[in-house]
Amino acid sequence: MPTVAVLTALPLEYTAVRAHLTHIEKRVHPDYGTRAEVGRLPGTPWQVALLELGEGTRGAAALTERAMTWLTPQAVLFVGVAGGLKDDIHIGDVVIATKVYAIHGGKETPDGFLDRTESWQPPHELDQAARHALRGQPHIHFKPIAAGDVLLSDADSPLAHRLRQRFNDAVAIEMEGSGVAQAAHLAGGAGALIIRGVSDKADADKSRADARGSQPEAAARAAEVAMAVLRELEPKEEEERTPEPPPHHGPVPTASTTLPPRPLGFTGRLADLGHLLTHLEPTADAPTAPPLLISAVTGMGGIGKTALAIEAAHQALSKGWFPGGTLFVDLRGYDDNPVTADQAVLALLDALGLHGPDLPITTARQYDAYQAQLARHRPRTLGGDPTAVLDSGSRGTDQYGRSLVLRPVLETSYRRLPPEQARVLRLLALAPGADVSTEAAAALTDLDEDAAVGLLEDLAAAGLVTARELRWRLHDLVRAFGAGLVAGDAELHEEGERARERLLEFYWRWANAADDRLLWVPGAPEPERFTDRRTALAWLDRERAGLVAAMQWAGEERHAQQLVGLAARLGVYLRWQRHFDDAIAVALAARDAAHKGGDRGAEAGAWGFLGSALEDAGRVEEAVRALTRSRDLYQAARNPHGEATAWGFLGIALHVAGQMEQSIDAHTRARDLYRGVGDRRGEADTWSNLGNALWKEDRTEEAIDAHRYALDLYQAVGDRHCEGMAWNNLGLALHEADRVVEAIEAFGRDLEICREFEDWYGAGQTLNNLARVYRDTHPTQARTHYLQAADAFTRANAPTEAADARARADSLPDA
Structure with missing residues (x-):
């Protein structure tokens, strides 16, 4: 709802405004503890945020600025009581300030005090709304007022004479209006509307007028006028202001304690391989593995960096150099959302058996836990510090992310594929995660699982698909090549969209069923497929990366509604x-x-x-x-x-x-x-x-x-x-x-x-x-x-x- 801030200085003024509001609730500033009450003004679209500033110009200015940055109101009204300065301004009248004078600015000279007056006018739209709403009503005055940190109760004082001499158009005086008006202006708004009910004549009779109850009556009258102005005021059409979100990123990857399969036909890199193995070889001081090693293999996309690193790891392991085991995590260097160091730690901890309720909440404690887990598995595991990220950026790729080096090879291999294999390759390139399960691949390709497996095995034999732990994956460059084919052809693009819709239907159906099982209570209908919580969790664990990655499709209109529902599930x-990082991304x-x-x-x-x-x-x-x-x-x-x-x-x-x-x-x-x-x-x-x-x-x-x-x-x-x-x-x-x-x-x-x-x-x-x-x-x-x-x-x-x-x-x- 559009918000307007109504500010008061005194409790009785606050109470007078609050009496007009409904559905009131308390708000507390998350950093400073500033309190506000927010309610609705019946018959209007306005949400009214009500704050009590206390007496004095400085405090009013500070809290006004805070209210504007915190509550982002479309308008600011300052409502309360004032003392009248003119004979034709009576107790009970209401003054709407056309100008607010700050009366204490100036310079002392041998010739006397020289005023250096600051003044602020109300926003035009507020002034116009007030004039229209209050036209023809008696005892309403659109006139200037004076404001300063002083309580005037003597009409013959030097200040009273100065007001009559230097600010002779001011018809009332109060203490906080100049602070409110200045802060509202400096905070980026156009200013504030000051509405003051006259409770006394700013003379020696002030205390007697207060004793007769003039202040509550004047405050009530000012509050009524303020509400009349809001009923006339129309909210502005504006973009909704929302908190700054955390950055988007892809899903947390899956790490493994086993290496990917050894690259077939590895050749031509013996010098580079020997150089790497020299660094991995144990020494007399570290007879099983070096105490600390961070290596980066760099170069143009598609020249075989990953194959080199995996071959070196296999050879090191076969020589018995790392008896503590291996850790492997794909950092998705060619993705739009590569893996962050924090995500890599989560994946590695999961591979080491630390997950669920045992996983530390804070990032710093997760790093500590990772180091502790490595210490338990010494001699230290191959894989190193997860912040030592392999450089596998997209240099040497075209607009579709296809490797310029490998494009001729990939295009030749693709043209030689039978039509069904070519179709599966293209559609597999659209899968949201780094790899997919057999049943997800079947949904994507609209095949039964046996037929899908047969075609995937054919692609694996051709070196285009890798099978690992009952999942299927494409090399980053092959995936980028396949996605580029789909993006560059209208017919293939539509084929790809239908495939994505089938995959989303698959995810939606079984995520629904799994969530129903997790929340199931005796007496409720039995969910589909999953017989207990354990089987539901196992399916969600297997498909988590794909489910989270698919949420990035939610920005496309045709998939948005379904994916919003999937997020809830x-x-x-x-x-x-405890996959909090993924939960935030979703x-x-x-x-x-x-x-x-x-x-x-x-x-x-x-x-x-x-x-x-x-x-x-x-x-x-x-x-x-x-x-x-x-x-x-x-x-x-x-x-x-x-x-x-x-x-x-x-x-x-x-x-x-x-x-x-x-x-x-x-x-x-x-x-x-x-x-x-x-x-x-x-x-x-x-x-x-x-x-x-x-x-x-x-x-x-x-x-x-x-x-x-x-x-x-x-x-x-x-x-x-x-x-x-x-x-x-x-x-x-x-x-x-x-x-x-x-x-x-x-x-x-x-x-x-x-x-x-x-x-x-x-x-x-x-x-x-x-x-x-x-x-x-x-x-x-x-x-x-x-x-x-x-x-x-x-x-x-x-x-x-x-x-x-x-x-x-x-x-x-x-x-």
Whole structure:
């Protein structure tokens, strides 16, 4: 919704404006803590942001500038009370400033004080809206006012004489208007409209007028006038302002602990090969492998750099030089979105077995974990530091990315292919990831799997396709060549678009089914294909790179709607498996596609997905901004269910940011909205999150009540897994309240459910909590629970947590 900022100096002025607004909610500046309330003015398109500045010019100027950069309003109104300076200006009248004088600028000279007056006029459109809205109304004056850091209550003072002499057209005086007008002008806006209700005559009777209640009456009159102006004012058509997004990038690659197949017919590079092997050969100081080696093979595209590196690696391994094993990751140097160093680390950690809940959240900790994993696999593995990126750029390629060196060879090979093989090669070049599974290749080519495999094997025999671990890939240059063929021919282009649509249908169907299985609860319809969570996760793991890369097609209108839906289906999986980098990339693509297509509901959902992914990745301030944007879009679309979802995620992000009061408020709003639309499952989630925030604020009894509400709702809707989570949260709050017996019972109920779902990580957490309950009074039982927690964490492939639980068990005193 278009926003207008209404600023006041005094609480009574703030209250007078607030009385006109509905649907009011609090906003907090993420960096400075500045508070605002945002509401709607009924009968208008305006969203009104209301701020109290306090008294004084400097503070008013600073907060006005902050409000404009934070809230980006289309208009600024400063509303409140003033003292009248003219006999024909009566208490209760309203002055709309046609000019604001800053009365304290000047120079002291032997001849006296020389004024150096600054003044500001209101924006033309605000002035015109006010004149039209208030035409013919008595006691409304369009006149100049004076502003300065002084409270005038003596009509015979030197300042009063100076005002009559130097600013004789000013009809009222107040303290903050010049600061507001100047800041609004300097912040890039056209200025502000100053609206002041006259509460006194700026003379010795000021205190008596205030005592009679003139200030609230004048403030109420000024607020009424301000609302009349807004009802007349039309919003400007403008581009929506959105937070700056993180940069786009391709999917995180898949690394391997095995090398690609040895290049066939490797010849003619023996000198280069010998040079590389000399550097890889162990020495007396490092008898199994050099302690540190970073090598780069550079040169024009297509001359065989990758083949040279892989042959050298195979020979080094065959000589027994690297007994610790190998790591291989394709950095996609010829892609539009090559692999970043941070993405390479994630891939290498995954290949080394560190993924899911065990994966550190921050990038710095991921690098540390990678070094620690290498230390466990010493002598050090071939593959080196992931920041030592091989130079495989696109030098020596044409406009389609085809190698100028290899183009004649590729064109000759392509012309010799039978038509069906040529068609498969072209379509495989359009696959979104670096490689594809057999079933994805079958969908892309519109063949059954047996026929697709036969043709792919023929292409592999011709050296154009590589088969590795049940997946099929083209060399970067071959893929670029095939894509160039499609791009350069209208008929082939249409053939390629139909192939992409088939692949998207394949991804959409099975991602839907896999997501349904991940979210399945007893009693719900059985999802297609996947019999349990494990098989659904396995399929998503296999197809992840292609699914994420396909999201880059979302910018094309014909694919946008389907891919926006696909992004929503990937959210739970990417979060569970901690693929936060990919989640951010997916959310950005979905957001841009929805915005381009004018689908504000989908755009709101994508902003929410993005905010959740940013929060998971530890980028909390960015998450708060993205989730606030999601909430605003849902509000503008009048979608209470979506707004509830956004408030809930925003509450979680605020909790992580340590803004507990705001988190509690956000969860309360989410709860009320879910209750209003009858979503008991959503209401249960918000009760649970609200309970966690209350517990963090030491409001333990309230937290216990909240978790009991969540527990009852989860049981009512039959969500057994979340019921276990609610039991665990309730146990924590009960333990905090020293209700030990009840806490032990709650943890026991959660443990039973975790074992039922084979949620071994959750079981380990609950056993840890039980151990903490017993630690001070029954150390033997505490040790037993810690050891059981270690076993559960081991089953969940969480070695760090398992080691920590064993260490806690060992630290307990003997019975």
